[in-house]
Amino acid sequence: MSPENEPDITPEGDGGAPVYQAQASETDVSRQPGADGDESAGTPERGRHTVHKIGGTSMSQVEAVFDNVLIGDRPKDALYNRIFVVSAYGGITDLLLENKKTGEPGVYQLYAGSENDWAWGDALTNVAKRMVEINAEIFEDTADQKSADQFVQDRIEGVRSCLMDLHRLCSFGHFKLEQHLMTVREMLSSLGESHSAYNTALLLRRRGVEGVFVDLSGWREADQSKTLDERIRSAFDDIDLERQLPIVTGYAQVGDGGSDGLMGIYGRGYSEVTFSRIACLTGAKEALIHKEYHLSSGDPKIVGADNVFPIGKTNYDVADQLSNMGMEAIHPRAAKGLRQNGIPLRIVNTFEPDHPGTVIEDDWEPEKAQVEIVTGLETATEIEIVDQDMVGVAGSDEAVSGIFRRFRVPIVAKSSNANTQAYYIAQPMKTVRRIVETLQRHHPDASVRTRKIAFVSVIGANLREQSLLARAVRALDEAGIELMAAHAQGRGVDLQFVLPEGSYAEGVRVLHKTLVEADASTKNGTLVAA
Incomplete structure (x- = not known):
């Protein structure tokens, strides 16, 4: 790899987490397994490592995640051979886009509906304020907190400047704001995962673990034409899973963004697609999703907590049906990739680390009929x-x-x-x-x-x-x-x-x-x- 194409793993700011920006590499994509468009092509040999995804609600419980998932009582040799894809902290994506349940507008909705209204700018400032508040809650070391706050400021102000320039450009009749809105939505959404991933890598380093911030968001990257597979391969080209613990943004910049980007295709389920492709391309032996609850036989709020059971084992047909009901164990497209590559998926409860959770496999079927x-x-x-x-x-x-x-x-x-x-x-x-x-x-x-x-x-x-x-x-x-x-x-x-x-x-x-x-x-x- 030539010097100008070497990945940037230098710290951002004083004491910052090592940053691995996904930059151009000399990887020959045609020789790589699982090329875009054929999710099972050239399936790599199963590795020793696992790929994990941590949802936003779990991410907000920082100490629980470190105690139960990331570190806990694991010996040093058990800390690695794992890849973590993280969501934004709970509520941040709602502030950036819109509240998923109530529809209350976030930065994106305010910007999309703006003409001469600058309410989106105030909303973006509030996002920065909330991110800094989270930093203050989770960092004990002053230098770490300063680095995390600087990271937030750099990203937020970079986006603010970009949106102001776009707003001015679209004041001319030759440019239409609506043609760029999906790209704006993707850029805003990426702020949440970048924030949580950077912080997590920083916290790991402070605790003696070689956490690496893997930024798939394409931030300030000149080449914006990569496919998802190309971006993932480039990002992991020089990472040593035996000695490093990658913390990866759930959002990955793909192509030119817009309707062809991850969010344009998969909506807010894009992080699970990123998680799935990483598992497939790196040949993971198992994929795990850490949630704040078990995949259970019913909603405990309806049928009673004493009457529900964790499922234990099921197959991807069941996962598809759950998606049809809006109760996604995993995004259907993400499940498709894992299924075709023969990778079992395990749904586990972040707060019950000793529980095996529910394993989802392609060819499993119970001999006896049973409602799950x-x-x-x-x-x-x-x-x-x-x-x-x-x-x-x-x-x-x-x-x-x-x-x-x-x-x-x-x-x-x-x-x-x-x-x-x-x-x-x-x-x-x-x-x-x-x-x-x-x-x-x-x-x-x-x-x-x-x-x-x-x-x-x-x-x-x-x-x-x-x-x-x-x-x-x-x-x-x-x-x-x-x-x-x-x-x-x-x-x-x-x-x-x-x-x-x-x-x-x-x-x-x-x-x-x-x-x-x-x-x-x-x-x-x-x-x-x-």
Whole structure:
């Protein structure tokens, strides 16, 4: 590697964590495994190392993460051969973009809606203030805190300057702000992961561990044309996993950003895609996600903490169904890469380090049918279209489905008969109304009806037992819960129940008690197939 292409591993600021910027290398991508576009091509031999992802809520519990995950009572030779991909501290991404639950605007939303309004600048200042507050909470060493604060200032003010310049540029008629908004969104989002990753590497160094800050964000990098695989390979080219502990940003700058960037493609689940590709490209023996809870048989807030069980073991089909319900164990695209490369995924509880968690593998299937999880969507919408012209017409459903694709609306479930199609979605009413208006415009003779519903899904790696559906229907009937529709797929991984609006919690309790608690076979407190 030529001197001008050597990675920058010099500290940023006085006493700063070693920084490994992903810069250009002479790596021959064509000879590397897992090239972009073919996630299983040339699968590398499994290594000795593991790849971990720590979520934002867990990251905020800094001491717990260090005691239970990063260091704890591990001997020195057990500290390495691990790679950690980190999310931003809890709440930071909400401040940078928008609140994921309430929709309250963050810096991005304020900037995207600004004309002469500079409220986004005040919001960015508040982000910097919150980041510095976090630094003050977690750093005991003054030099470390000073270095962390300087890092925040450099990144925040760099972004502020960039956004001001873009705002001025777009005041001319030749440039349109909306054409650059996705790139702005990606740049803002990257601040959160860069902050948490830099701090974590700094804290590790203070505790005698060779933590390395691996920055995939492309910050101030001249070459912005790398693919995700190229950026990862370049970043890890000179890292010695036997002696260094990489702390990697969940965000990775890809291509020219915008709609083709990680966020443009995967939304806010991009960090799991980065995590998955690192595991695949480096040949990890296992991938682990550290969450603040176990992957359990039900929501303890609904069915009771004493009635739920960690699952223990399941397969990627179950993970896909969970994603369909918005209860992601892992982003579907991230799961696809791990699945194709034969890498097991383990979901573990950050606060129970001695618990083995739940292992997800591709080819695992229990011999005996058993329900593993009861979950669903508390509020969803059924859109039903009845059209006599559909009868006997091949492909009549494609025209209707195309309208949902146009609005980029995921379909949770659908059913059809000779003249009726029903689609179940979880979207705001504004989106529902736009879909209905479009359906009526393109199918003027059809009757389109909507109604709010609750959607409960019973999920397991093996549900191929006829009595399960019958028992579920009977239990709902005995509980006095109206069953509006039920769907059972031949693959035998989920049973879906459409219930009246407001019936979600009771439906989950009834089905969990009937299909999980009554049949539960456990080992060391973990649900297993008997």
